[in-house]
Amino acid sequence: MASADTTVSGKFCEGFAWGVATSAYQIEGKWDADGKGKSIWDDFTHTPNHVEDSSNGDVACDSYSKVEEDVKMLKELKVSHYRFSLSWPRIMPTGKADNINKAGVDYYNRLIDALLKNGIQPMVTLYHWDLPSAIEESGGWLSEEIPELFADYADYCFGEFGDRVKLWITINEPQIVAYLGYCVGLHAPGTQDPLTKPYLVSRHLILSHAKSYRVYDSKYRAAQKGKVSLSINSDWAHPAGDGKDPKDAHAAELYMQFTNGWFSDPIFLSGDYPPLMKEAIAKKSKELGSETSRLPVFSEEEKKMIKGSYDFYGLNYYTTRLICDPASNEKATRMHPDLDAGSATDPTWERAGSPWLYIVPWGLRRLLKYVSDRYGKPTIMITENGCSTKHPVGAKEEETLQIEDAQRQNYVKSHIQEVLKAYRDDKVDVQGYFLWSLMDNFEWSAGYTERFGLYHVDFQTGTRTPRKSAECYREIVQKNGF
Structure with a gap:
């Protein structure tokens, strides 16, 4: 079995999906053109x-x-x-299916x-964080109504684009939506409420995904x-110290369940939280002082709907952390x-x-093995993996080239090497790799000071x-490996 510092040769399976990834708010522009409605990221920025x-x-x-x-690149x-x-x-300016913006639909059909x-085969993400402002005004992800609204949106998109789109992602990084958007407030809508709102939001995100999956199952899959x-x-x-201290090993597993498992366990394992x-x-x-948990509960009917609502496991990986029992390291930070x-x-x-973003390629291999073992060896698509450069505020575009x-x-090479080792040696069923990102774009709260692109974008000239x-x-793509 190849170690982390060993370079290996080999190819991935025939038909392996090689891709790159972007998101609408980060690249599209034209934020108020042709009938598009506002999003929470328009408001936030x-x-x-x-x-x-x-x-x-x-x-x-x-x-x-x-x-x-874009297609030329x-x-x-x-x-x-x-x-x-x-x-x-852009598709539904009010967020509701009774108001369709034809110009927005035409744009996606053209693409x-x-x-x-x-x-080139499209993999389409329904939600990459740009919630319609009109829905936010009525509660957004905190609202009990949003799972139904999201399912209506998904239903429309499946019907409009699904004759040509064969790979769908319902929600991108729901943990980031709940944590950065509602716990620490670094992302839209900028709410800071670590003890309650992230958990309520997570419930609605999971239900939104599951309802949309069941819509596809019942109406479109056949x-x-x-x-x-x-x-x-x-x-x-x-685990710090390679887990030699059982407390550190427990803390690492707790961290995995609180982050990865928060959304993975309900969908890929049990229908419920870890x-x-x-x-x-x-x-x-x-x-x-509360006799009841702040973590909302799923009904038995909801658990049945949630469990198994997947056709593959979409995984975004960037970095690794050393996790310890907090009592053993005063310098270690606590996420929550x-x-x-x-x-x-x-x-x-x-x-x-x-x-x-610390560069730890071997962490990706270990994560792939963990996901494969915990969730019954699902087919895994790595839907994001990438590396940024930093450019201070005011840096000239030629300095970012x-x-x-x-x-x-x-x-890129070292991480795909680790994916190959997971595929070849660990027998993880990896069938796709999407690099973030096709080109430099708007990097959320970092703006244009962080660049992930294979292609440089001069934001002055385009x-x-x-x-x-x-x-x-x-x-690597042309060789289907190394």
Whole structure:
């Protein structure tokens, strides 16, 4: 079995999905054009002090006007798939299915048709964080009504695009929606309520996914023969000291259940939240004077609907953390008051441009094995994996070009190496890899100060220029491995 520092040769399965990924708000621009409704990210970025460089996605990569240019880059990369998201308010300005914006629908039809004409299969994400403002005004993800509204939106999209789209992601990184949006407030809508709202939001996200999956099952699967899942974001939680202290090993498993398992367990395992997470929140709730847990419950009927609502496991991985019992390391940070686990990093790990992104390729292999073992060996599609560079506020566009981008090239090669080891040696059923991102784009609360693109984007002129990492990735794609 190959170790982490060993380079291996080998190929992935025939038909392996090689792709790149983007999302609507991050690339499309034209935020108020052609009948599009506002999203919570329009509201969030137009409010001062929410984004590092005070920027927004009003123009971004202007992909709404550049379908041909986007497809040209994809063809140059030789990828077989392109993962992009639909903007809910571009299709439904009020968020409701009784108000369809034809111009928005036409744009996505043009994109899908152009991809297929050029031999590229679309993987479509229904929700990549740009909730219609009209729904937010009536409660957003805190509302009991949103699972039904989301299922109506999904129903429309399956019906409109599903004759050509065979891979669907319902929700991208629901843990990030709940945590960054409602716990610490770094993402839209900017709510800070760590003890209650993230858990309520998580319930509605899970129900929204499950309802949408069941809609596809009952109305579209027989004719369209597509596959539906969601994308789970997950760090690998490696126990400090390699788990020699049982308390650190327990803390690492607790961390995995609180993050990965928060959304994975209900859908891929049990229909309910992970046991360690339920125990911890019930205990903390009691300590705060409540006889009932702050974690909402699913009814037995809901559990049946949720459990098994997937056709593959969509996994987003970027980095790893060292996890310890918080009492053993005062310098370790705690992600959440309910989570008795300390998080740290190894000082020898190389750091990418994003302050949170440490480059730990072997963590991806271990995470793949963990997911495969815990969830019954599902087919796994790596729906995001990528490396950023940092550019200070006010940096000139020529300073962000970085054509050579050696760090990103090494990141791509080393991480796909670990995927190959998981596939070849650990017998993990990996059938796709989507690199984040096709091109530089609006990186949420970091604005344009962090760049993940295989292609540089000059946001002054709109020019797209391939970096050496694009060539590096193309070679791996063409060889279907190493």
